[in-house]
Amino acid sequence: MDIKTDVSGVNLETERLTLRPFAESDLSDFYAYASVPGVGEMAGWPHHESIATSERILRSFIDEKEVFAVYHKADRKVIGSLGLHRSWANEDEAYKALRVKEIGYVLAKEYWGQGLIPEAVSAVLEYGFDTLGAEAFTCGHFLENDQSRRVIEKCRFKFVKRSEYYSQQMRRSFEDMKYILNRPL
Template structure:
């Protein structure tokens, strides 16, 4: 069962990051990484072709209230996002009646391989389990996305199944789905 999420006025912190709600002033940073080839495709969407496209999506993040911006403390630059998305596949028992969401993320290519996403995801997991009392979180990655797989492994998720998924770019791909139960925290 999908938990209702409202991330307005939530700001999480780690040693290197502020994980916070999106703001209109983030448009330049968002477009800068969202237009780069190879970033969006890993998450099932095509590179942004205009600042206007990024602006529309940024508005949807703000209105949807379920996406965090990842801001580096060192330079106040937004370099990615972590979302708490609705779960769309049947995970089966015992998850049918438990409260959860799917955690999804994307990071600017310039910052891959620096542990930033694992740091952000671990802090969001803590928020979901300790502060929001979720029962579980689901996470997934396309079978080609080894960077995302590595984040999932570092964060302690357990593989449950493969499933064909269609991204917002309408491309179908096989994804691996994982779960992390609150009992583990």
Template sequence: MELQTERLLLRPWRESDVPALFKYAQNPNVGPIAGWPPHQSEDESREIIRSVLSDSGNFAVILKATNEAIGSIGLMTLRSTIHTASIAEGECELGFWIGEPFWGQGLIPEAVDELLRYAFEELAMRAVWCGYYEGNVKSQRAQEKCGFKYSHTEEQKPVPLLGEVRTEHFTKLTLEEWKKRRKK
């Protein structure tokens, strides 16, 4: 399945995306702030595609102008093995990251808007959760820009891939709030 925006294609990850994934995921400014370590090799990126990013609901963020994978976005449901929010039936959690050269261009909000449309209109979700670790101001701003409202903070939250504990802030957007935003 593929989703499209003006500048982006959201599609399943492919083995051919390994070089692009490694190029952006090896940057220490990208993964750790989102809770995962920088990739150390293309082999590691290949394994991440096979074991994590190939799960249903995960999409490569493809820049249409170059046809290159520049980030990742996904929806995690109760059936997903990875989610940090306490979600209920009819709810999901949205996660994303984008390569540093593309920060500040509005590409993640563009991708998030399309994934929210998909979650609410096609998956019939009642609410979508999102989270960011303390200090990840870019993610916080992207969530606010997309209509997410602060819900709560959890202290001493384990970050298993980094062997740390952090403070995580959670935001939420309900179907009703999303519909109101779309009418504006």
């Protein structure tokens, strides 16, 4: 079962980050990380070739209300995104009765390896289980994406299945590894 999400009034604080809705004023921060080759490609979208692309996507983040901006408190800028999307589990007989959302994330390259996304994910899991009434979250990574696999493992997701994902934007298929995390008892 899908859960309606609206991040527009939500602020989640962690030690180093604030997760909050995107605003139009985040455009230059967003473009700065989304235009770096090799970041979006690991998540299935091509890096932005122009600020107009970032502006269009930013507008969709604001309108769709599913994506948090990952704001770095000390550096005072947006360094990534974390989205709560419709999950494959909603179409899977074994899981479709669960109230579930899919988590997706991207982080600016210069911030990789500091445990920032695990920190953000754990805040979102707590919010989802306690406030949204989620019973589970799903997450996934492309087979070759060891960095995302490590985030998923460190956040204690359990592997469910492997499937093929076709990215229209990248015009290629990926082997997609899918995981689930149930609400702790």
